[in-house]
Amino acid sequence: MSDTANAARAQVLDGIRRSLRRGPLAGPAREAVEARLAAPVRGPSVARARLPQPQKVALFCQWAETNNATVARVAPTEVAAEVSAYLARNNLPAQAAMAPSPLLDRYDWASQKMLALRRGRGEGDDQVSITGAFAGIAETGTLVTVSGPDHPVSLNLLPDTHVVVVREDDIVAGYEDVWARLRERYGKDVLPRTVNTITGPSRTGDIEQAMELGAHGPRRMHVLVVHE
Amino acid sequence: MQSTARDFKHNAGAALADANLQDSLAKLKVGFSERRRQAAERLPEFEALRDAARDIKNHALAHLDFYLEEFERKVTALGGHVHWAPTAEDARRIITELCRSVGARTIAKSKSMISEEIGINAHLEAAGIAPIETDLGEYIIQLRHEPPSHIIAPAVHLTKDQVAGTFVEHHGPLGFTRRLTERQDLVAEARHVLRQKFLDADVGLTGANFLVAETGSSMLVTNEGNADLSNTLPKMHIVLASIEKVIPTLEDAAVLLRVLARSATGQESSTYTTINTGPRRTGDLDGPAHYHVVILDNGRSSVLGTEMQDMLRCIRCGACMNHCPVYGAIGGHAYGWVYPGPIGSVLTPQLIGVEEASNLPNASTFCGRCESVCPVRIPLPGLMRHWREREFERHLTPKGVRQGLALWGFLARRPKLYRRVTGWANRVLALFGRGEGRYASLPLAAGWTRFRDFPAPPAGGTFHAQWARHGGARTRP
Ligand code: SF4
Numbered sequence: 001m002s003d004t005a006n007a008a009r010a011q012v013l014d015g016i017r018r019s020l021r022r023g024p025l026a027g028p029a030r031e032a033v034e035a036r037l038a039a040p041v042r043g044p045s046v047a048r049a050r051l052p053q054p055q056k057v058a059l060f061c062q063w064a065e066t067n068n069a070t071v072a073r074v075a076p077t078e079v080a081a082e083v084s085a086y087l088a089r090n091n092l093p094a095q096a097a098m099a100p101s102p103l104l105d106r107y108d109w110a111s112q113k114m115l116a117l118r119r120g121r122g123e124g125d126d127q128v129s130i131t132g133a134f135a136g137i138a139e140t141g142t143l144v145t146v147s148g149p150d151h152p153v154s155l156n157l158l159p160d161t162h163v164v165v166v167r168e169d170d171i172v173a174g175y176e177d178v179w180a181r182l183r184e185r186y187g188k189d190v191l192p193r194t195v196n197t198i199t200g201p202s203r204t205g206d207i208e209q210a211m212e213l214g215a216h217g218p219r220r221m222h223v224l225v226v227h228e
Numbered sequence: 229m230q231s232t233a234r235d236f237k238h239n240a241g242a243a244l245a246d247a248n249l250q251d252s253l254a255k256l257k258v259g260f261s262e263r264r265r266q267a268a269e270r271l272p273e274f275e276a277l278r279d280a281a282r283d284i285k286n287h288a289l290a291h292l293d294f295y296l297e298e299f300e301r302k303v304t305a306l307g308g309h310v311h312w313a314p315t316a317e318d319a320r321r322i323i324t325e326l327c328r329s330v331g332a333r334t335i336a337k338s339k340s341m342i343s344e345e346i347g348i349n350a351h352l353e354a355a356g357i358a359p360i361e362t363d364l365g366e367y368i369i370q371l372r373h374e375p376p377s378h379i380i381a382p383a384v385h386l387t388k389d390q391v392a393g394t395f396v397e398h399h400g401p402l403g404f405t406r407r408l409t410e411r412q413d414l415v416a417e418a419r420h421v422l423r424q425k426f427l428d429a430d431v432g433l434t435g436a437n438f439l440v441a442e443t444g445s446s447m448l449v450t451n452e453g454n455a456d457l458s459n460t461l462p463k464m465h466i467v468l469a470s471i472e473k474v475i476p477t478l479e480d481a482a483v484l485l486r487v488l489a490r491s492a493t494g495q496e497s498s499t500y501t502t503i504n505t506g507p508r509r510t511g512d513l514d515g516p517a518h519y520h521v522v523i524l525d526n527g528r529s530s531v532l533g534t535e536m537q538d539m540l541r542c543i544r545c546g547a548c549m550n551h552c553p554v555y556g557a558i559g560g561h562a563y564g565w566v567y568p569g570p571i572g573s574v575l576t577p578q579l580i581g582v583e584e585a586s587n588l589p590n591a592s593t594f595c596g597r598c599e600s601v602c603p604v605r606i607p608l609p610g611l612m613r614h615w616r617e618r619e620f621e622r623h624l625t626p627k628g629v630r631q632g633l634a635l636w637g638f639l640a641r642r643p644k645l646y647r648r649v650t651g652w653a654n655r656v657l658a659l660f661g662r663g664e665g666r667y668a669s670l671p672l673a674a675g676w677t678r679f680r681d682f683p684a685p686p687a688g689g690t691f692h693a694q695w696a697r698h699g700g701a702r703t704r705p
Contacts, residue, residue, distance in 0.1 A: 005311065005312065008311075008312040008313065008314055008318060009312040011312070011314045011525075012296075012312045012313075012314055012471065012523065012525045012529065013293050013296070013297070013312075015314070015525060015529035015530065016292050016293045016296075016471070016529045016532060017293055018529075019529055019530060019531070019532035019533040019534070020290065020292070020293070020532055020533050021533060024293065024294075025291065025293070025294045030294070033291050033294055033295075033476075036287075036476055036477070037298065037441065037442055037476055037477060040442065040476070040477035040478065040479040040480070041477075041479060042479050042482075043277065043280040043281075043284075043479065043480070043482060043483035043486075044273050044276040044277055044280055044483070045273075046271070046273050046486070047272065047273065048271075063496065066496075067496070067497070067499075100513075120513065121513040121514045122514075124423060124424075124426075124427045139496075140496045140497040141496075142497055142501075147509075147512060147514075147515060148509070148511070148512065149511035149512060149513065152512070152513035152514045153456070153460045153514055153515060154460055154461065154513075154514045156456070157453050157456050157457050157460060158457075174482065175478070175481075175482035175485065176479055176482055179478040179479065179482070182478075189302065189442055189443055190443070191443045191445055191503060191505040192505070192509065193504065193505060193506060193507070193508055193509050193512055193515050194459075194460070194502060194503065194504055194505075194515065195502070195503040195505075196456065196500065196501075196502050196503075197497075197500070197501040197502070197503075198499065198500055199495075199496070199497040199498070199499050199500075200499055201499070202451070202452055202453040202499055202500075203451050203452070203499055204364045204365075204415060204451055204452045205259075205260075205381060205451065205493055206363070206364040206365035206368070206381055206382070206383055206384075206452075207364070207365075207368075207383070207386075207388050207391055207411045207414060207415070208252065208255055208387065208388055208411065209255050209256070209259035209260060209381065209384065210259075210411055211451075212411050212412055212415045214415065214416065214419065215364055215415060215419060215451065215452035215453060215454070216362065216419055216422065216423075216426075216452045216453040216454045216457055217452065217453025217456065217457075217499070217500070218453075
């Protein structure tokens with residue numbers, strides 16, 4: 001850090017401490033906040049999503065649809081065929097950019113002779129993308145994706161249509177359960193570059209407060225909920 | 229941005245006479261506020277969540293230095309950079325230098341109120357860098373060279389026909405010459421035009437709804453996806469956030485997110501809530517190579533520990549303005565600076581000085597709706613009253629008001645005289661008739677009656693007179 005940068009940093013932090021009428025946190029006061037960071041406390045829990053797993057999955061589907069996504073509940077063997085059928089139903093071309101994810105590779109894409117798949121990141125003129133999801137949130141019908149070599153973020157954003165495959169087992173009640181799973185996978189205090197939580201297709205209320213779909217992100221979102 | 233808060237009365241008058249604006253404002257009641265009410269009713273835990281949200285922000289403010297340092301430590305560990313900006317000027321300089329360091333020509337900007345507060349756009353343009361607003365509302369007002377009129381819906385003052393006119397004017401040269409009539413088509417045209425700008429941008433500049441100390445993350449909440457394109461495609465992501473945005477943990481974020489979307493637009497959840505942590509990692513196929521966070525103070529630290537501290541809890545949801553009868557009548561521009569509505573009346577005197585903004589804390593009927601909907605329970609009317617007191621102490625109150633208050637104070641300390649004078653006034657007013665219960669015009673009081681009726685005095689004489697007649701304090705029901 002340069003001298004100016006150091007001085008600016010000290011100016012802000014000292015200003016805060018002067019207003020709070022204390023020096024840097026020390027002793028028991030510091031230990032208390034450190035403990036709060038080390039073991040985060042959950043806020044009031046939302047009752048509507050505290051359900052047995054099958055009802056949780058049903059609640060997820062219901063909220064996803066309320067938030068303008070479409071949902072298909074399928075077996076693993078049906079995933080590839082449902083994607084083809086969805087594209088045909090909506091007059092979309094039988095081609096898609098797919099996340100290079102081992103989890104998606106388990107499905108039988110070869111069975112769909114007409115479906116052309118490109119694995120990689122999203123491009124500006126992509127019509128359709130297919131990605132997996134790290135989790136689904138039942139409380140609001142929200143999908144959670146994490147960035148990494150197997151999931152470029154651009155696939156969530158650039159295509160007109162986003163097809164997301166989520167496993168029933170990965171559907172949880174609320175955000176807090178997602179945080180717990182993230183800590184399990186990446187370690188406490190560590191996150192991948194991007195965690196996206198996505199609730200339905202892109203929209204805007206900026207003209208006359210009326211919600212219109214398809215602002216900058218996908219206009220359509222189709223969610224395949226896989227029963228394994 | 230140059231403030232016109234001094235001209236509040238004139239601005240308000242012009243706003244009341246603006247037919248397009250009045251059309252747009254009429255939609256507020258049935259739009260955001262009604263949807264907020266329904267969302268709150270759907271969630272039985274909503275009030276408990278508001279309490280928790282308030283407590284989280286209070287805790288964060290009481291330990292702000294600790295959490296900011298913790299945040300900085302985590303960002304740095306992941307290869308990101310934190311820059312401290314005591315003033316708006318510092319933030320402008322830091323951002324411009326960062327843009328220059330990657331030879332930026334255009335930057336994709338995602339709506340950020342703080343970027344309006346520091347006036348970054350004009351500064352970047354002067355440095356030869358083109359900032360492109362990508363939030364639809366911000367994009368529209370950037371084309372029109374207007375400031376935002378609402379903190380979450382910056383173009384809420386415009387009708388779709390006005391937007392259509394703006395698009396014909398600016399998109400015509402790009403080949404879009406048809407004047408559109410449907411909102412859907414306006415959205416599609418803007419999407420098309422802006423898509424290329426995203427792909428070309430060298431830097432993405434966003435705000436942050438929250439900074440999470442636990443993980444060193446910046447959190448962004450949007451509906452359009454523009455913030456996400458801004459932080460995914462360009463080679464550098466700059467986050468501009470003020471000091472009070474930092475919160476301890478992801479669990480705290482979960483509480484705040486639940487009240488934010490519902491209070492703002494009545495949605496159960498905004499479409500995109502994104503957690504960004506550091507630059508692109510090894511093996512990632514996209515994402516920015518450079519990640520910078522600029523932390524702005526701009527006078528906020530001096531509010532800590534004062535009776536005004538509560539204003540720093542604000543999560544910028546916009547509910548207070550959606551529910552404010554004054555905002556609903558005059559819109560956001562009349563407030564004359566970046567932050568309109570009740571929270572603007574509290575923030576603006578702090579940020580640009582009470583001398584400049586002394587009108588704003590008076591632009592309130594004290595009806596209390598703002599406080600009753602604020603997700604973090606900021607006592608907005610109380611804070612406005614503090615400003616009024618400070619204004620009075622500093623002799624900024626208009627002479628007429630000061631003299632009136634002095635006269636009233638003189639009478640109130642002399643009960644006999646007070647009763648005689650009010651009884652006399654009651655009889656004089658009665659001469660003008662009290663049939664309707666109100667007066668549409670009164671001599672010497674045109675300043676009042678031009679815009680509203682003056683209530684007629686009660687038929688039975690003054691309150692004191694009636695009180696005495698009914699036995700006064702001696703009778704108990
Ligand atoms: S003061 Fe409260 S209601 Fe107003 S914008 Fe801030 S958080 Fe929302």
